[in-house]
Amino acid sequence: MLVAEMMSAPRVELTETMPVGEAAQMLSATGCDGAPVTDGDGRLRGIVTQIDLLQDRFGPVAGDVATNRHLIPPRETLHVGDVMTDAVVTTEESDDAHELAHRMMETRIRCVPVVRDGVVVGVVRRGDLLRTYLRPxxxxxxxxxxxxxxxxxxxxxxxxxxxxxxxxxxxxxxxxxxxxxxxxxxxxxxxxxxxxxxxx
Missing domain, CATH: 3.30.300.130 (Fe-S cluster assembly (FSCA))
Known part of the structure; x- marks a missing residue:
């Protein structure tokens, strides 16, 4: 079985310039725990998870909170590009789905973008693994x-x-x-x- 038979369409695609608040709302509305970040041509730039979007809500624990606020940009100026991960595990449509599933389970990756010549054409999420492997x-x-x-x-x-x-x-x-x-x-x-x- 190929990845193309297991992947699903991206429910959300984010851009680097999108405010983190807007991105958080999109993920929440679609029930996604992560989404690829693309440029204007759909080429993969990185990936963002719900945890990434919470970074500005949790400052350093030690010391005076008031004196540490300057370490994190205000939420209205923080963008997806500031919090995304650019070292992304990817796969291609022609890759072996079984091998990808094992890799996701071993590394606990939640979302793997499927790319074709650098352009995002789909994603494989944990839900796709459940749908594919818990079959009649x-x-x-x-x-x-x-x-x-x-x-x-x-x-x-x-x-x-x-x-x-x-x-x-x-x-x-x-x-x-x-x-x-x-x-x-x-x-x-x-x-x-x-x-x-x-x-x-």
């Missing part, structure tokens, strides 16, 4: 069989049963074939485990 067994079975059919000449002799994301494939005793179709099935979103049995 019937959909998983369909995709497993379709994936095997596309890449394995032995597909016609195989069948699959899926229960709570665990896939049992029947129909081959060939070790090499088992390894190949096992790898294919394991990459289908929603698959938790794969077992392959021989012909009955």
């Amino acid at each position: 067994d019937r959909e998983i079975r369909r995709d497993v069989l379709e994936e095997i059919a596309r890449r394995s000449p032995e597909a016609e002799a195989l069948d699959a049963v899926v229960e709570d994301g665990s896939v049992t494939i029947t129909g081959t005793d060939d070790t090499a074939v088992r390894r190949r179709i096992g790898d294919l099935a394991a990459k289908v979103p929603g698959v938790r485990a794969v077992e392959i049995t021989g012909r009955e």
Whole structure:
């Protein structure tokens, strides 16, 4: 499965010159916890999260708060470009969705922009992972069989049963074939485990 099949359209795109208050309202209204920051041509400039937009609300803890206020610009003069992260993890439409999902889980990244020649064409959020991987067994079975059919000449002799994301494939005793179709099935979103049995 490719990232293009898992990604969703950006619900919010911010610009560097947008006031943080306006950006916060947009994220709140759309239920997004983060959004890409783009220029006038849609090219990625950075990413902003809800926590980034709260930076001006939390000054230094130590010392006199009154004497520390000058360390943070007033909210009306603070812009998205002042708080965004410009070192952004990105992906492309043709990348492997399974690998991206693992990376997001391991690094706890909430939102990954999908870019094409530097232009944002989509995003992958945690909600996209939930939608993709917590799928009904019937959909998983369909995709497993379709994936095997596309890449394995032995597909016609195989069948699959899926229960709570665990896939049992029947129909081959060939070790090499088992390894190949096992790898294919394991990459289908929603698959938790794969077992392959021989012909009955």
